[in-house]
Amino acid sequence: MSDGPPLHRTLGLTDEEAGRITGLMGREPTDPELVMFSLMWSEHCSYKHSKPLLAGFPTTGPRVVMGPGENAGAVDVGDGLAIVFKVESHNHPSAVEPFEGAATGVGGIVRDIIAVGAKPIALLDSLRFGTLDSRRSRFLFRRAVEGISHYGNCIGIPNVGGEVQFDERYEDSCLVNAMCVGVVAQDRILSCAARGVGNRLVLIGNRTGRDGIGGASVLASAELGDDDAGKRPSVQVGDPFTERKLMDCCLALSEAGLLVALQDLGAAGLTSAASEMASRGEVGLAIDLDRVPLREQGMAPAEVLVSESQERMLAVVEPAKMDAVAAMARRHELDATDIGEVTGTGDLEALWRGEEVVRIPSRYLTDDVPFQDVPRTPAPVPVPIDLAAVPEPADPGAVWLALMGEPNVASKRWVFEQYDQLVGANTMRRPGGDAGVVRIPGTNRAIAVTLDSAEWHTELDPYAGGMASVLEAARNVACTGAVPIAATDCLNFANPEKGSTGWRLAESIRGMADALTAIDTPIVSGNVSLYNESPRGPIYPTPVIGMVGLLDDASTSLGIAFDLPGHAILLIGHGEPRVDASRYLGRCEGLPPRPDPAGDAALFRLLAECARQRLLVSAHDVSEGGLAVALAECCIAGGVGAHAAIPAGRRADEAMFGEGGGRVIASCRVENVAAITALAEGAVGVQQVGTVGGDDVSVDAGGSVARVGLRDLAEVWEGSILRALEAR
Numbered sequence: 001m002s003d004g005p006p007l008h009r010t011l012g013l014t015d016e017e018a019g020r021i022t023g024l025m026g027r028e029p030t031d032p033e034l035v036m037f038s039l040m041w042s043e044h045c046s047y048k049h050s051k052p053l054l055a056g057f058p059t060t061g062p063r064v065v066m067g068p069g070e071n072a073g074a075v076d077v078g079d080g081l082a083i084v085f086k087v088e089s090h091n092h093p094s095a096v097e098p099f100e101g102a103a104t105g106v107g108g109i110v111r112d113i114i115a116v117g118a119k120p121i122a123l124l125d126s127l128r129f130g131t132l133d134s135r136r137s138r139f140l141f142r143r144a145v146e147g148i149s150h151y152g153n154c155i156g157i158p159n160v161g162g163e164v165q166f167d168e169r170y171e172d173s174c175l176v177n178a179m180c181v182g183v184v185a186q187d188r189i190l191s192c193a194a195r196g197v198g199n200r201l202v203l204i205g206n207r208t209g210r211d212g213i214g215g216a217s218v219l220a221s222a223e224l225g226d227d228d229a230g231k232r233p234s235v236q237v238g239d240p241f242t243e244r245k246l247m248d249c250c251l252a253l254s255e256a257g258l259l260v261a262l263q264d265l266g267a268a269g270l271t272s273a274a275s276e277m278a279s280r281g282e283v284g285l286a287i288d289l290d291r292v293p294l295r296e297q298g299m300a301p302a303e304v305l306v307s308e309s310q311e312r313m314l315a316v317v318e319p320a321k322m323d324a325v326a327a328m329a330r331r332h333e334l335d336a337t338d339i340g341e342v343t344g345t346g347d348l349e350a351l352w353r354g355e356e357v358v359r360i361p362s363r364y365l366t367d368d369v370p371f372q373d374v375p376r377t378p379a380p381v382p383v384p385i386d387l388a389a390v391p392e393p394a395d396p397g398a399v400w401l402a403l404m405g406e407p408n409v410a411s412k413r414w415v416f417e418q419y420d421q422l423v424g425a426n427t428m429r430r431p432g433g434d435a436g437v438v439r440i441p442g443t444n445r446a447i448a449v450t451l452d453s454a455e456w457h458t459e460l461d462p463y464a465g466g467m468a469s470v471l472e473a474a475r476n477v478a479c480t481g482a483v484p485i486a487a488t489d490c491l492n493f494a495n496p497e498k499g500s501t502g503w504r505l506a507e508s509i510r511g512m513a514d515a516l517t518a519i520d521t522p523i524v525s526g527n528v529s530l531y532n533e534s535p536r537g538p539i540y541p542t543p544v545i546g547m548v549g550l551l552d553d554a555s556t557s558l559g560i561a562f563d564l565p566g567h568a569i570l571l572i573g574h575g576e577p578r579v580d581a582s583r584y585l586g587r588c589e590g591l592p593p594r595p596d597p598a599g600d601a602a603l604f605r606l607l608a609e610c611a612r613q614r615l616l617v618s619a620h621d622v623s624e625g626g627l628a629v630a631l632a633e634c635c636i637a638g639g640v641g642a643h644a645a646i647p648a649g650r651r652a653d654e655a656m657f658g659e660g661g662g663r664v665i666a667s668c669r670v671e672n673v674a675a676i677t678a679l680a681e682g683a684v685g686v687q688q689v690g691t692v693g694g695d696d697v698s699v700d701a702g703g704s705v706a707r708v709g710l711r712d713l714a715e716v717w718e719g720s721i722l723r724a725l726e727a728r
Contacts, residue, residue, distance in 0.1 A: 001691050003406050004362065004550065005289065006018075007031065007034060008021075008034060008038070010219075011034060011035060012036035012038055012042065013034075013038050013041065014322070016370070017037075017041060017370055019033075020370055021034070021037050021364075024361075024364050024368060024541070025325070025360070025364070026225075029356055029360075030354060030358065031302060032300075032301045032302040032305055032350070032352075032357050032358050033357075033358050033360055035302040035305070035306055036268075036275075036302075036305060036306065036358065036365065037362065037364075037365065038256035039267070039268040039271060039272070039581045039616070040268060040271060040272065040275060040300050040308055040365040040366065041365075041368070041369050041370070042268075043209075043528075043530050043531065044121045044267055044529075045267055045268050045272055046366075046369040046371075047528050048298045048369050048370065048371050048372050049371075049374050049497075049502070049505075049530060050374075050491065050509075050528040050530065051369075051371060052371055052373070052498070053374075053505065053509045054068075054507050054509065054526070054528075055468065055488075056513045057509070057512070057522075057523040057526075058513060058516050058521075058522045058523065059519050059522050059523055059524065060457070060522060061075075061486075061520070061521075061522045062076075063075045063076045063485050063486065064076075064486065064524055065082045065186055065189065066082075066116070066189060066523055066524065067334070067412075067522070067524050067525075068523065068524065068525055068526065069280075070116065070191060070192055070227065070429075070525075070598055071086070071112045071113075071115040071116050071192055071263065071264060072084045072085060072086035072087060072112045072113055072116050072118070072524075072525050073183070073486065073488060073523075073524025073525035074116065074118075074182075074186075074189060074279060074524065075354075075485055075486045075524060075548070076186065077440060077445060077447070077550055078443070078445065079442075079443060080185055080186050080187065081164055081183055081185060081186065081442075081443070082118075082184055082185075082189060083181060083182070083183055083440070083447055083548060084116045084118040084181070084182040084183070084184055084189075084361040085179065085180065085181040085182070085449075085488055085524075085525065085546065085548055086109060086112050086113070086175055086179065086180065086488050086525040086526070086527070086546075086636040087109070087124075087126075087178065087179035087451065087488045087489065087490045087525075087526070087527060087544060087546040088105065088108060088109045088112070088177065088178060088364070088490060088527040089176065089177050089527055089529035090102060090104065090105025090108065090176050090178065090292070091173065091174065091175050091176055091177075091492065091529050091532055092529075092532075093105070093235045093529075093634055094140070094144050094173050094174055094176040095140065095172070095173060096235050097235040098139070098140045098142075098143035098147060098174070098176075098320075099143045099144070099146055099147040099150075099237055100147060100235050100236065100237055100238060100581075101147065101176065102125075102143075102144040102145075102147035102148045102151075102176045103147035103148065103151040103238045103240070104151075104152040104235075104236040104237070104238040104310055104505075105148075105176055105177075105178045105584065106123065106125075106147075106148055106152050106155075106178050106180075106238075107151055107155075107178040107238045107240065107243050107310055107311065108178075108180065108264065108266050108310075108693055109123075109178045109692065110123075110155065110157065110179050110180050110243065110561075111182045111243075111264035111265075111266070111311075111313065112180065112244075112245065112264055112266075112665035113181070113182035114182075114183070114192065114246070114247050114250045114251070114262075114264070114313070115192060115196075115250075115262045115263055115313065116189055116190055116262075116331070117184050117185060117188050117189055117250075117254040117259075117262070118182030118183055118184035118189075119182050119183055119184055119191035119251055119441075120155075120157045120180050120181070120182045120247065121157070121158075121181055121182055121424060121426060121438055121441065122157065122158055122159075122160045122161075122427075122436060122438045122447075122449060123152050123157050123158065123159040123160070123178065123179065123180055123181075123419075124159065124160060124161045124162040124178070124179040124181075124436065124450070124451050124546065125148055125159065125162040125176070125177065125178050125179070125451070125619060126162055126163050126177040126179075126451040126452075126453065126490070126544045127141070127144060127145075127163070127164045127165070127172075127174075127175065127176055127177075127328070127415075128163070128164075128165045128166070128167065128170045128174060128175040128234075128455075128539075128542065129141045129144075129164075129165075129170050129174045130166065130167070130168055130169075130170050130171030130172075130174070131166050131167065131171070131407075132166055132407055132479075132721070132724040132725065134171055135167075135526040136171070137166070137170075137171055137348055138724075138725060140174050140246060140445075140675060141166075141174075141721050141725075142725070144174070144176055145418055145423045146418070148176075148178070148200075148419070149239065149418040149419050151238055151240045151243070152419060152420065153419065153420045153423075154240035154241060154242075154243075154244065155240045155243050155244045155247065156244065156420070156423050156424070156521070157417035157423065158419075158420055158421050158422060158423050158424055158426075158427050158438070159178070159416065159420065159421060159431070159493075160421060160427055160429075160430065160431060160436025160437075160438055160449065161431050161435055161436035161449055161450050161451065162179075162416075162431070162451050163451055163452060164412045164415055164726075165408055165413075165455070166407050167408075167455075168406055168539065169537070169538070169539050169540050170539055170540075171247075171536065172533075172534035172535075172536050173494075173532040173533055173534055173538075173539050175492050175529075175532065175539065175542060176545075177330035177451065177490045177492070177527075177544050179449070179451055179546045181438070181447065181449055181548070183440060183441060188254055188255065188258060189528055189634075190254060190261060190262045190713050191259055191261055191280070192262065192263040192276055192277050192280055193277065193280035193281035194260070194261050194277040194278055194280070194283050194285060194316045194342050194536070195260055195261060195281050195283065195316065195342070195665075196260060196316070196342055196343060197238045197283065197343060198316065198342065199260055199316050199317060199319065199341065199342040200316070200317045200319055200322055200338050200341055200342075201274070201285055201286075201287065201314065201315075201316060201338070201339055201340040201341055201342065202314070202315045202316070202317050202322075202325060202336055202337065202338055202339070203270075203292060203312060203314055203315075203335070203336070203337045203339050204246065204249065204250070204312070204313045204314075204315055204329055204334060204335070204336045204337075204365065204407065205242065205246045205311045205334055205335065206239065206242055206291055206295075206309055206310060206311040206312050206335075207294060207295040207309070207313040207335065207547050208269075208270075208293065208294050208295060208299075208304060208307045208309050208312070208637045209294070209295035209296045209299075209307060210296055210299065210303060210307065211236055211237045211268050211307070211308070211309055211310075212235065212236030212237070212269075212307060212308030212309055212310070213303055213306060214256060215309065223381055228242075231718070236308050236309070236310050236312045237310065238311070239310060239311055240322055242311040242334075242554075243310070243311045244333045245333055245334055246312075246313060246332075246334060248332055249328060249329055249331075249332035249334055250262065250313060251327075251329060252328055252332070253315070253325060253328055253712055254318070254428065256324070258317065258321045258324055258325050258328065259315050259316070259317060259325075259633055260315075260316040260317060260318060261277060261281070261315065261316040261371065262313060262314070262315050262316075262541065262708060263276060263277050263313065263314045263315075264312075264314075265308075265309075265312040265313065265651075266565060267308060268306055268308070268556040269305065269306050269307045269308050269309070269312075269354060270287070270292070270304065270305050270306070270307070270314070270453060271305045271306050271365070271422065273314040274287060274314065274348055274362075275348050275360075275362045275365040275366050275708050276366055277314065277316065278346070278347075278348055278362035279362040279365070279366040280361050281342075282346065283342050283343065283344060283348065284342070284343035284344060284346045284347045284348065284362065285340060285341075285342060285343065285348055285349070285362070285717035286340045286341055286343050286349040286350075286351075287340040287348075287349065287350045287351070288339055288340055288350075288351045288563055289301050289305070289339075289350055289351060289357075290351070290353060290511065291303050291337060291340070292304050292337070292338040292339055292351065293335050293337065295339055295594065301350065301352040301357050301358075301710035303348065303440070304467075305358070316342060317373040322338065334715055338464055339626070341516055344360055346363070347359050347360060347361050347362065348360050348361075348362045348365065351436075358710070363436055369599070374496040374497070374501075374502030374503075374505060374506065375496075375497060375502045375503070376502050376503040376506055377499065377500050377502070377503055378500060379500040379504070380500075382460045382461065382578060382589070382590060382591045383590070383591065384578075384590055384591040385578070385579055385580045385585065385589065385590035385591075387467055387579065387651060387654065390474060390579055390585065392653055393653055395414075396652070396653060396656060396705075396706035397429055397559070397706045397707055397708045399584070399653070399706075400628050400629075400632070400656070400657075400699075400706050400713075401626050401708055401712060401713065401716050403583060403584060403628075403629060404629065404632060404713055404716045404717040404720075405532060405627070405658060405716040405717065405720040406583055406720070407624075407721055407724060408583060408624060409583055409624050409625045409629055409717075410716075410717050410718075410720035410721055411432070411717050411718045411720070411721070412431070412432075412721065413432065413718060413721075414721045414722045414725070415721075416431035416432065418428075419431070422722075424494075425438075426438050426439040426441055427439075427689030428446055428554060428557055429448070429480060429557060429559055432637070433480075433559050433560045433637070434447050434450065434475075434476035434479040434480060434560060434619075434620060434621050435448040435449060435476045435477045435480050435482070435547075435549070436448065436450070437449075437480050437482075437551070437554075437557045439554050440554075443549060444551070444553060444554055445550065445552055445554055446550075446551040446557060447482070447548055447549065447550060447551070448477045448480040448481075448482035448546055448548070448549040448550075448551065448557070449477070449546070449547070449549075450473050450476040450477055450546070450547050451473070451544055451546050451547075452473040452476060452544070452545055452547070453469045453492075453542050453543055453544045453545065454468035454469045454472055454473040455540040455541065455542040456540065456581040456588040457469075457581060457592050458489075458504065458508050458540065458541045458542070458543060459504070459540045459541055459588055460580075460581055460588065460589075460590065460591060460592065461591060461592065461594070462503070462504040462505075462507035462508040462511065462541060463507040463510055463511040464511060464592070464594045464595060465507065465508055465510025465511065465541070465543070465592070466507065466509060466510065466512040466513075466515070467512065467595045467597060468511075468592070468595050468661055469508075469512065469517040469519075469543045469544070469545050470487065470511075470512050470515035470516055470519070470545050470547075471515055471519070471595050471597060471600045471662075472621070472623060472661065473487065473545040473546070473547035474487075474519055474521065474546075474547050474549075474600065474604060475545070475600060475603070475604070475621045475662075475664070476621050477547045477548070477549035477661070478549065478603065478607045478608065478619075478622055479558065479560070479607060479619040479621050480549065480551070480557050480558050480559075480606040480611075480619075481551055481556050481557050481558045481607060481608060481610075481611025481612070481616075481619070481703065482549025482551045482557070482608070482611075483549055483550055483604065483608045484519060484521045484547055484548070484549045484604060485521065485524055485548060485549060486521060486523075486524050486548050487516060487521055487522070487523050487524070487526060487546060487547050488523065488525045488526050488544055488545075488546040488548075488574040489512065489523055489526040489527070489543060489544065489545055489546065490526065490527045490528075490529065490531045490543075490544040490546070491505065491508070491509070491527070491528045491529065491530075491543050491544075492524070492532055492539065492541075492542040492543070493505050493528075493529070493530050493532065493533050493538075493539075493541050493542070494530070494531065494532050494533040494538030494539055494541070495530065495533055496530055497536065498533075498538070499538070500577050502540060504541045505541065505702055506532075507511070508541055508543050509543075512543060512545070513578070514597065515595065515597045518598060518601055519597060519600065519601045519604065520601075521547070532672065533625045539587050540588070551611075552612075552717075553612070556563060556611045556612055557611070557673055558607075558611055558616055558617075558618055558619045558620055559637065560618055560619070560620035560633060560634050560637050561618055561637035561638035561639075562618060562634045562637070562638035562640050562642060562667050562692045563617045563618065563632060563638055563667065564617075564619075564640075564692065565640060565691075565693030565694070566668070566670065566671045566691065566692065567617055567655060567667045567668060567669060567691070567692040568667065568669070568672075568673050568688050568690075568691060568692075569631075569642060569644055569665065569667055569688070569689055569690035569691060569692060570664070570665070570666045570667070570668065570673070570686055570687065570688055570689065571622075571627070571646070571663060571664075571665060571666075571685075571686075571687045571689045572603065572606065572607075572619075572663070572664045572665075572666055572676075572680075572684060572685065572686050572687075573597065573599070573603050573622075573662045573663035573684065573685060574596060574599040574603070574662045574663070574684070574685055575593060575599070575660045575661060575662035575663060576593065576649060576658075576660060577626055577627070577654055577655060577657075577658025577659055577660045577663075578590070578592060578593050578654065578658050578659065578660050579653075579654050579657070579658050579659075580592045580593075581624065581659075582605075582624075582625075582657065582658055582659040583624045583625050583629075583659070584625070584626065584653070584658065584659075590696065592659070592660060593660040593661070595661050596662055598693075599662055599684070600662055601659075602683045602684050603662065603664065603684050606676075606679060606683075606684045607619055607664065607666075608681055609679055610666075610676055610679060613675075615665050615667050615668055615672045615675055615676050615679075616667070616672075616676070617666075617667045617668050617669070618634060618666060618667045619639075619664050619665070619666040620633060620634050620664065620665045620666070621663075621664055622659075622663040622664060622665055623659065623661070624659065625657060625659075626654060626656060626657040626658050626659050627644070627646065627655070627657075627663070627665065627699065628657055628706060629657070630665045631644055631690075631697060631699065631711045631725060632667055632697050632708075632717070633717075634667070635692075635697050635710055636710070636713060636714045636717060636718075638692075639710075640671060640692055640693065640694075640710070641692075641694035641695050641696050641697050641710045642690055642691065642692045642693065642697055642698075643690050643693070643694065643695070643697075643700075644689045644690030644698070644699050644700070645689060645690060645699075645700040645701075646689050646699065646700070646701050646702075647700025647701070647702055648701045648703070648704065649701075649702075652701035652702055652704035653701075653704075654701075655701040655702070656699050656701050656706060667692055673686075673688055694710075695709065695710055695711075696708060696709045696710055697709075697710055697713060
């Protein structure tokens with residue numbers, strides 16, 4: 001008898017959970033069954049800490065075609081078409097092996113879109129790493145970007161937007177979130193629900209190996225420690241060329257009406273895919289593991305069941321269509337293997353060498369998870385910054401230049417120029433603005449898409465930070481002229497059982513839900529990533545929001561660039577800037593202003609109507625770095641200077657560089673100012689604050705003037721990240 005711990009503890013199950021399994025089964029589970037339970041009941045697969053909280057999200061609406069619970073959400077965009085989208089994390093694998101972790105994160109989210117029957121048309125990514133003066137963070141950053149670039153470019157999907165942030169709190173626990181957007185005819189949407197007793201279960205794509213066994217599901221359900229290097233074998237290895245063939249094959253199968261259901265094999269592999277298909281369809285599945293094509297000899301049944309080998313899909317196919325499915329797969333140089341059938345038992349069954357090694361009611365794996373309430377210990381209430389304690393700059397122009405070069409404010413061109421932005425010929429607004437804009441193929445409409453989070457705000461005031469994350473994403477979409485119509489989310493938090501993390505998680509979800517409800521924008525899909533911390537400490541609570549907006553006329557989309565000298569500069573919106581938790585202050589301290597969702601909703605309506613009537617030339621969200629940075633970015637994008645004058649408020653530097661949301665810098669022809677003001681009807685503030693023109697950029701805040709040459713601003717802003725990478 002072994003002197004080691006019992007198997008269930010080795011697999012990460014508690015004694016209580018092991019007892020629950022035995023009680024459910026009415027017997028001791030087999031070793032393969034116990035492995036399956038350990039993964040399906042892990043945080044990554046079950047959301048056992050967060051699922052009860054997610055019920056507060058608005059998930060329905062007139063445009064919602066498919067909400068949470070499927071591989072991705074879908075919304076109606078007219079003409080019988082739906083836009084399908086989802087964001088997911090690949091944080092822990094990327095911290096262990098950044099290239100493969102980030103690359104397979106892209107592959108996994110693309111397969112989620114394929115599984116719905118949609119054609120992927122856009123990718124986005126949200127990245128957070130430690131500061132660039134850290135050798136490790138520079139390595140992780142470089143390699144993760146290379147992994148995203150390699151996989152996305154090889155499969156031919158444009159990367160049209162995202163965000164990158166650097167902070168020491170992400171030094172040991174980087175965040176790599178990937179979002180994919182697809183389009184599908186509504187009558188071709190596929191579900192993951194298995195149906196039809198006697199229908200065949202078909203595994204399509206790569207052969208199964210030991211790579212990735214326990215990868216995402218184990219790594220994402222525990223904190224990373226000092227032995228991360230030893231976890232490298234758990235990180236999946238991607239093959240984008242096979243993914244491209246798989247994508248084309250599945251689309252062809254769907255368009256030919258050859259599939260009953262389709263599911264991606266992601267975390268927990270065959271176990272997760274099969275149990276979710278069976279549970280969703282309220283049927284059973286019988287799998288013959290001897291039929292699963294293997295890449296390696298000597299694999300045990302548990303290894304076959306939980307392998308996370310990439311580029312695999314599980315399909316349900318009517319027997320009469322099996323030959324057509326096999327022929328289609330051969331045309332795409334892929335395996336399509338009949339590994340089992342749909343049954344009426346409700347059980348997930350597995351045979352190995354003729355003997356039954358697994359028989360579990362599928363609902364035990366998916367629905368009978370022991371959900372846990374998170375502790376809700378509030379953090380101390382933060383104290384607003386005493387402005388008198390913040391030194392006033394002697395030279396605001398020098399501060400402005402320094403702020404433009406701060407990596408979190410500076411251009412992310414070094415990142416997005418490594419991605420193919422135009423493949424597919426539908427990209428209308430490339431990365432570098434507020435949101436990417438992609439034409440909906442075959443129509444005159446377009447979607448605007450972005451990823452955003454207000455992590456500093458969420459750390460200090462999680463309810464308001466959740467609201468701010470939603471409204472920042474929606475505002476970026478609205479600045480293109482699009483109407484926000486639906487969202488997806490990726491909740492990146494630390495260990496929910498420690499400190500105030502559980503409280504921050506619950507409060508941020510509450511804030512997000514209230515903001516989404518206020519702007520009439522439902523959540524249709526999402527992901528939760530917990531345990532993002534190390535012995536050094538937790539990450540900031542980082543609720544990433546993927547927002548999708550709709551433009552009925554693609555030609556009306558707006559960019560951020562100022563166009564011609566003489567155009568008027570408008571400050572549109574509400575709210576007063578504050579230095580609290582701003583990039584100008586340079587640290588996560590104070591108490592940022594609480595967002596105003598009703599005011600933002602009115603702002604979004606005004607921007608959409610102004611775009612529809614072609615009254616605006618440009619629009620740009622005022623966010624990190626405040627009004628001065630937003631003004632400079634508009635000037636750099638257009639290659640022309642500008643001059644603005646604003647009230648000093650409490651103090652000139654706060655007026656120039658303070659943050660707080662709810663405001664947009666826009667430009668228009670002078671003769672359109674009156675029409676825009678009339679449309680606002682007093683519900684949204686509209687002020688003409690300046691004029692486009694000249695070779696420099698200036699801001700006059702109540703007589704205190706900051707003036708910097710446009711060329712100097714552009715040089716500092718454009719080259720900051722590359723200089724930081726090359727200087728060490």
